[in-house]
Amino acid sequence: VVLEDIVAPVLHGQTTGSSRVNEGLYFIFFCNITGYPHPEITWFKDEQPVIVNKTSHYIISSYPLYRLTIGNVSATDEGIYQCMGSNYGGKVWSLNMTLHVGDYSIEAEVGFSAEYIGIIVGIVLIIIIAFVIVIIKMKQSHSGFHKELEQYLIQPHGDYNPDLPIDEQTGCLPYDAKWEFPKDRLRLGVILGQGAFGRVMKAEAIGIVDNEDVTVVAVKMVKDCTDKDQMMALLSELKILIHVGQHLNILNLLGAVTKNIRFGELCVIVEYCHFGNMRNFLIKNKAFFQDTMTNNDKHVPEVR
Structure with missing residues (x-):
């Protein structure tokens, strides 16, 4: 004969919160109670x-x-x-389980009144309308300055003065x-x-270049x-x-994409430097520069 210790009832789970069911249907409450000996379960309604x-x-x-x-x-x-479970070790009670009987409705289920729901819907609509207005205003603002850029491009104003810096008279x-x-004749590649x-x-x-079917170029564009x-x-x-025009010793302009500048599209197409820029070239080859003297005692750097 094996004797086992008495274990008081323990509640492990139950139907929780409030539930709603329509008349004529059925509903099930459950309680998961363990113990030894197996607890005797008693159900209560309104105590x-x-x-x-x-x-x-x-x-x-x-x-079980x-x-x-x-x-x-x-x-x-x-x-x-x-529900209450009891044995020789004691007893345990479940939490209250409320049953509502009647037609399901949002108001009955979550306790929201029609007025409260109306207020929430109204606030959401106001937020959506405000967001749409802000987006429209932003688009109008961007459209406005893009049209300004178009006018700046095709209609120069004022007379050019060669005695003033060119960057002040664009x-x-x-x-x-x-x-x-x-x-559509420009295929973009890597950055x-x-x-x-x-x-x-x-x-x-x-x-883009005479006598060349396809030319490798560099394209400048803005990030935003x-x-x-x-x-600008x-x-x-x-x-x-x-x-400035074209010259053998400068990076020359080859073309531009401005047709849809009113929609924010602007690309400047220039020659592609296969050997990189001058700054990187000088830094890379600084170890090969050598100072030499000329007849007029001036230092002239040379590259070996």
Whole structure:
């Protein structure tokens, strides 16, 4: 004979919170109680024991599934239910389990009144409308300055003064449409470099140079086409390159994409330097420079 210690009842789980069911349906409460010997379960409704007989519509299930099934629910079944498990070691009570009987509604289920729901919906609508207005205003603002850029591009104002710095007179410089290049003939590639406001990309341009089907080029563009300062700076650079013209010893302009500048599209196409820029070249080859003397005693650096 093996004797086992008495274990007081312990509640491990139960039907929680409030529940709602329509009349004529059924509902099941459960309590998961363990102990040794197996606890005896008693169900209570409104602090009174639930009575099961031939005329009642309650069904009680014993170990291992302690359940109270209410068949053909009626309004009289609404109330607060509990289960209590007991054995020689003691007893344990479940938390209150509330049953509501009636048609399901949001107000009945979550306790929100129609007025409260209306207030919430109204606040959400106001937030959505405000957000849409802000987006529209931002688009109008961007559209406005993009149109300003278009006017700045095609309609120079004032007379150019050769005695003043050119970067202070870019508004006076015209844009020659002969530099316009179709975007669909430009295939962008990898990024060659970038700074705080712009980037330079390697690209292939179809038919941009005479006697060449495809030419490798460098394309300058802004990082943020909605930033007026970035767009104006690149547009000014384009006008300066056009004004300076082409020369063997400078990085020459090959074309530009400005047709849709009112939508924030601006690209400046220049020659691609296969050997990089002068700064990097000097840094890379500084060990090969050698000072020499000329007849007039001037130091002239040479590269071996």
